[in-house]
Amino acid sequence: MELLLSGLAQVLVLETMALIATGLIIGIIIGAIPGLNVPLAVAIALPITFGMTPIGGLAMLVGIYKGGTYGGSLSAVLINVPGTPAAAATAQDGIALTRAGKAGKALKMSLYASVIGGIVSDFALILFAIPVASFALSIGPPETFAIGIFALTLVGVLSQGNMLKGVIAGVLGLLLSTFGVDPLTGDFRLTLGVYNLSGGWSFIALVIGIFAIAEALVKVERPLQEQVMVGKVRLSDPEHRLTAEDWRRSLPVIARSAPIGVLIGSIPGLGAAVSAYLNYGITRNLSKTPERFGKGAIEGIAAAESGNNAVTSATFIPLLTLGVPGDVITAIMLGAFIVHGLIPGPALFEQNSSFIAAFFVMFVVATMLHLVIARLGMPLFVQATRISNKYLFPSIMVLGVTGVYVTTNSFFDVFTMLGFGLMGYIMLKLRFPVAPLLIGFILGPLIEIGLRQSVIMSRGSIDIFFSRPLAALFLALAAGSVIIVGLREWREFRRAAAARGTKTGEKP
Amino acid sequence: MKIGFRELNGDSWVALGLIAANAMFLRDLALTESEGAYVSTTTLPIALSASLIVLGSVLLVWSLLRPAASRPSPPDKVEDFGKYSPVVRVSVVVALTIAYIAALPWFGYFLASGAYLGGLSLMYGNRKPLPILALMVGLPLVLMLFFEKYMIVLLPSARLFE
Numbered sequence: 001m002e003l004l005l006s007g008l009a010q011v012l013v014l015e016t017m018a019l020i021a022t023g024l025i026i027g028i029i030i031g032a033i034p035g036l037n038v039p040l041a042v043a044i045a046l047p048i049t050f051g052m053t054p055i056g057g058l059a060m061l062v063g064i065y066k067g068g069t070y071g072g073s074l075s076a077v078l079i080n081v082p083g084t085p086a087a088a089a090t091a092q093d094g095i096a097l098t099r100a101g102k103a104g105k106a107l108k109m110s111l112y113a114s115v116i117g118g119i120v121s122d123f124a125l126i127l128f129a130i131p132v133a134s135f136a137l138s139i140g141p142p143e144t145f146a147i148g149i150f151a152l153t154l155v156g157v158l159s160q161g162n163m164l165k166g167v168i169a170g171v172l173g174l175l176l177s178t179f180g181v182d183p184l185t186g187d188f189r190l191t192l193g194v195y196n197l198s199g200g201w202s203f204i205a206l207v208i209g210i211f212a213i214a215e216a217l218v219k220v221e222r223p224l225q226e227q228v229m230v231g232k233v234r235l236s237d238p239e240h241r242l243t244a245e246d247w248r249r250s251l252p253v254i255a256r257s258a259p260i261g262v263l264i265g266s267i268p269g270l271g272a273a274v275s276a277y278l279n280y281g282i283t284r285n286l287s288k289t290p291e292r293f294g295k296g297a298i299e300g301i302a303a304a305e306s307g308n309n310a311v312t313s314a315t316f317i318p319l320l321t322l323g324v325p326g327d328v329i330t331a332i333m334l335g336a337f338i339v340h341g342l343i344p345g346p347a348l349f350e351q352n353s354s355f356i357a358a359f360f361v362m363f364v365v366a367t368m369l370h371l372v373i374a375r376l377g378m379p380l381f382v383q384a385t386r387i388s389n390k391y392l393f394p395s396i397m398v399l400g401v402t403g404v405y406v407t408t409n410s411f412f413d414v415f416t417m418l419g420f421g422l423m424g425y426i427m428l429k430l431r432f433p434v435a436p437l438l439i440g441f442i443l444g445p446l447i448e449i450g451l452r453q454s455v456i457m458s459r460g461s462i463d464i465f466f467s468r469p470l471a472a473l474f475l476a477l478a479a480g481s482v483i484i485v486g487l488r489e490w491r492e493f494r495r496a497a498a499a500r501g502t503k504t505g506e507k508p
Numbered sequence: 509m510k511i512g513f514r515e516l517n518g519d520s521w522v523a524l525g526l527i528a529a530n531a532m533f534l535r536d537l538a539l540t541e542s543e544g545a546y547v548s549t550t551t552l553p554i555a556l557s558a559s560l561i562v563l564g565s566v567l568l569v570w571s572l573l574r575p576a577a578s579r580p581s582p583p584d585k586v587e588d589f590g591k592y593s594p595v596v597r598v599s600v601v602v603a604l605t606i607a608y609i610a611a612l613p614w615f616g617y618f619l620a621s622g623a624y625l626g627g628l629s630l631m632y633g634n635r636k637p638l639p640i641l642a643l644m645v646g647l648p649l650v651l652m653l654f655f656e657k658y659m660i661v662l663l664p665s666a667r668l669f670e
Contacts, residue, residue, distance in 0.1 A: 044659050164570065168526070168563045175533075175556040182549040189540050189549050190533060220601050220631055221594035391639070394628035395647055397601075398621050401609065402651055406661045414609050422602065430518045448552050455546040 004126075007357030010055055011365050019056050020366045023063020024373050030064070031071020032083045032381075034212045034396060036403050037204060038068030039328045046336055054340035055358045059366070061336055065329050066118060066366050069272060069312050070374060073110045073305055078103060078384045081212040081396060085203070086272040086308040088211060088438055089280040092158075093293065093300035100296055103385050104233065104240025104378075109301045111374050112242075113254050117306035118367040120258035121265065121313035125320075126360045132314070133321035136266045141457065142464050144269065145450025146474035148443045151274055153481040154281035155436040163489045165432045173440020174447070176201050183449050196412035204407045205417035206441055208400045210434045213421025216393040216400075218428055233382045240382075242298075250302035253283050257303045261310025268318050268326045272311040273442050277435070279307030285484060313363050319344050320356070519571035526564035530557040601631055616666030621648035 010016070023045075030041040041064050049057030072084030077094030090110060097106040124132060139147075152170065159166025179190045180200030191197040234240070257279040264275040283303035284293045293300050315326035323345035325331035337344050342352060349356055404417045427434050458464035465471050516524075534557045542548040592600075608624035615623075622644040629640045655661045 044661070164563070164567060168560065168567065171556055171559050171563060172526075175530075175553060175560065178553040178556065182544070185543045185549055187541065187543055187549045190536060190553055192536060217598050217601060220597050390629060390632045390634035391643060393632055394625050394634075394643065397605065397628055398625060398647060398651070401605075401612075402617075402621075402655070402663070405612075405663070406655055406659075411609060411613065414612075415606075418602070418605050418609070425598065426518075426522070430522060432522075451552070452544065452547045460546040 003353055003357040004361060006354060007359070007361040010354075010358035011059070011362045015053075016056050016059050016362070017365070017369070019052070019060040020063040020362070020369050021373060023060040023065075024067035024366065024370055027064040027067020027069075028071035028074070028374065028377070030083075031068035031087075032074040034075055034081045034083055034208055034399055034403060036399075037084060037407065038065060039332060040407055041068060042329050042332050046332060049336055050339055054342060054355060055362060057340065058333070058336055058359065059362050061333055062362060062366050063369075065333075066309075066312055066370055067373075069309055070111070070114045070305075070370065073114070073301075073308075074107070074381050074384075077106045077110055077301075078381065079392060079396070080215055082207070084272070085207050085438060085442065086276040086304075088207070088273070088435060089276040089304035089308070090301055091211070092280065092304070092435065093295070093297050096294065096296035097298070097301075098385060102239050102296070103382050104235040104237070105242055105246065105298065106301055107378055107382055108235070108240070108242050109246065109250060109298050110305045111371070111378065113250065113257075113302040113305040114309040114374075115367055115371045116254050117258045117261055117308065117310035118312060118370065119364070120306075121262050121310040122360075122363040122367055124259075124262040124266075125313040125316055125363060129317050129321050132262070132266045132317050135263065136268065136318050137322070138470065139267050140468075141450045141453035142468050142471040143450075143474065144267075145447055145454055146465060146471040146478070147267075147270070148447035148450055150474045150478040150481065151278050151281075152439065152443050152447065153478045153485070154277050154439055158277070158281065158435040158439065159433050162431055162433060163485075165430075166436045169427065169432050169434065170436035170440040173437040173442075174444045175440075176206070176437075177441045177444025178448065183445055184452055196410065201441075202404065202408050202410075202413040202416055203441065205404050205413045206420050207438065208404055209417040209420025209422075210424035210427070210437060212396050212400045213417060214424025214428055214434070216397050217421060217425040219389055219393050233385060235379055235382060246298045249297075249299045253279075253299045253302045254306040257283065257307040258310040261307040262314040264307075265311035265314025265326060266317045268324050269446060271315075271327050271442075272308045273438075274446075275311045276304045276308040277439055279303040281481075285481060290488070316363075320348060320359075321346065517571055520568055523564045523568035523571060527561050527568070530560045530564065533557045534561075597631060601628065604628065604631070612664040614666065614668045616669070617663035618648045618652060619666065620664075621651075 026041060026045070027038065030036045031038060042061055045061060045064055049060055052060070069084065069086070072082055072087030073090045073094065074083065076082035076087040076091035077098055080091055080095040080098075082088040082091050094106045094110065097103065152174075155166050155170035159169075177200070180188065180198055182189055188198055260279055260282070261275045264270045264278065265272075280293075280300060280303050283299055284290050284297075287293065287297075287299070289297075315330045318324040318326050319330045319334060323334075323343070325334050334344060342348060342355065400417060400421075401414055404414050405411070408414075424434055426432075427437070454464050455462070465475060534554065537550045537554050537557065540550050542550045544551075604624060604627045608620055611620040611623075614620075625644045625647060626640055629643060634640055652663060655663055
């Protein structure tokens with residue numbers, strides 16, 4: 001306790017607070033701009049922090065990380081263009097609320113769910129870092145594979161009544177993730193003789209293409225259709241307020257999603273997007289009214305955002321306790337630790353306990369500042385719904401091209417983005433859900449590496465997936481999820497067939 | 509039941525495209541040297557490609573056999589789309605984007621982006637010269653300052669004028 005108080009004294013100084021606030025503002029802006037991503041911002045800011053104090057430098061980077069993770073939801077909710085892959089889950093219901101003239105409600109739930117998820121994650125880091133790290137250590141390739149398969153069943157949940165098309169999109173996403181270098185042997189495959197494909201398809205090009213470019217192409221079909229809101233948007237208006245009913249629906253969801261997000265964040269390699277989609281899918285599966293999802297269910301936003309943001313502090317658990325970075329951002333931040341003479345691992349807690357205390361406190365302070373800054377900025381953010389399509393979509397197209405170029409420095413990837421944009425446009429026109437494609441692409445490497453390493457561990461036997469309790473549990477959950485979703489789809493199909501039969505006078 | 513090209517709808521064409529593309533992938537994978545213990549380099553891609561061929565076939569059959577009432581309805585034609593049809597508009601935007609990306613290394617970020625924004629503004633129905641000009645100059649300028657001065661990331665320079 002004394003240590004934490006001394007840490008608080010180190011953090012509550014003007015310089016550190018200003019650095020956290022700067023990081024948060026940069027992060028929110030970067031996260032909200034389609035094409036720019038948080039790892040890029042953290043990597044670029046890294047050299048700037050070398051001249052600062054260790055806690056000051058890391059405070060700024062953590063601010064960018066937290067702000068960026070939240071910022072992705074702003075563009076997802078307001079213009080249906082997720083700034084980060086994880087925010088694509090938020091867009092499912094966020095854009096529906098915005099189109100219904102309730103953007104303020106969606107933004108508020110997105111912020112509060114993010115902050116609650118962030119706080120749960122911060123306290124998990126402070127109080128349970130060691131036991132959670134032990135849990136993360138018990139996750140091997142068989143468990144990773146099983147979690148990947150469980151998450152893949154979300155394809156059914158996200159198919160929105162088009163199960164066959166959703167499965168096709170999910171399998172296509174998985175296939176696209178296998179292009180390029182084999183993650184285990186380093187051999188090339190499916191490069192089609194194109195040198196630029198040796199590294200596989202660019203993830204950022206895929207995300208920008210299927211969401212931002214596809215949306216812009218859909219909008220150019222009807223250029224005369226104007227924006228949702230014309231007058232000034234006031235967050236105090238009734239349609240923008242969160243009601244007691246909204247909270248009644250969302251609080252239990254947040255209470256479930258945040259701990260799941262913490263566990264996912266503590267496992268190296270899974271990340272915020274998996275957490276957001278997994279929590280969204282679980283919430284929809286458990287809901288008594290699943291048909292509301294995708295049409296403006298407030299708890300859909302709560303699940304995705306709390307799950308997404310609960311990952312942020314938890315990814316530091318394996319980094320601080322074991323020296324293992326949980327994702328790309330913590331890998332970059334490992335560099336910041338080392339530059340400041342701090343070597344993450346068990347020894348860090350003994351040799352630099354004062355720094356660790358300040359670092360822990362800094363997370364909580366950053367989450368509080370996140371709430372204040374984002375809430376103050378919200379009246380400004382929500383005005384984005386007033387920007388005319390005539391200005392918005394040309395800007396999004398240029399931002400998409402610029403974002404992919406600065407991330408990959410490759411014109412091939414920029415052309416690829418356009419190709420994915422066309423694919424997304426065709427999918428939207430033919431009512432193929434695009435979210436399963438992204439889920440498949442994210443989970444592909446996880447599933448493949450997990451499967452192949454497990455089979456090597458067990459010398460060719462698949463019994464390993466059933467003999468390890470956690471792996472067996474997740475596979476059972478996956479099977480259960482498939483059965484539940486399959487039965488629900490079948491019932492809906494029968495109901496639709498019966499309705500058609502009644503209309504035409506035939507028996508269903 | 510008579511099945512001809514006239515009866516193939518969007519889903520059918522997608523299914524045919526999937527089958528053709530994955531047949532090509534399978535051919536490529538068959539030529540790839542496969543390594544790895546128990547599960548090789550190409551096992552998963554082959555399984556996924558084969559699955560897509562099967563799923564594509566199911567989609568093809570389903571799109572041909574299901575009753576017309578349950579097929580996706582064509583887009584509404586209630587609004588005034590202006591002089592050109594949606595397909596023409598989308599094609600022009602795609603062509604503009606290809607030209608923009610191709611022009612970037614030759615004309616540089618500022619000029620190419622400005623011209624592209626001008627073209628896109630017209631496509632999105634903007635007919636006010638001053639706001640278009642402001643967007644053409646303002647956005648590329650802000651992005652250039654942000655990336656090149658603040659983020660220290662270089663954007664494409666004009667090879668043609670070097």
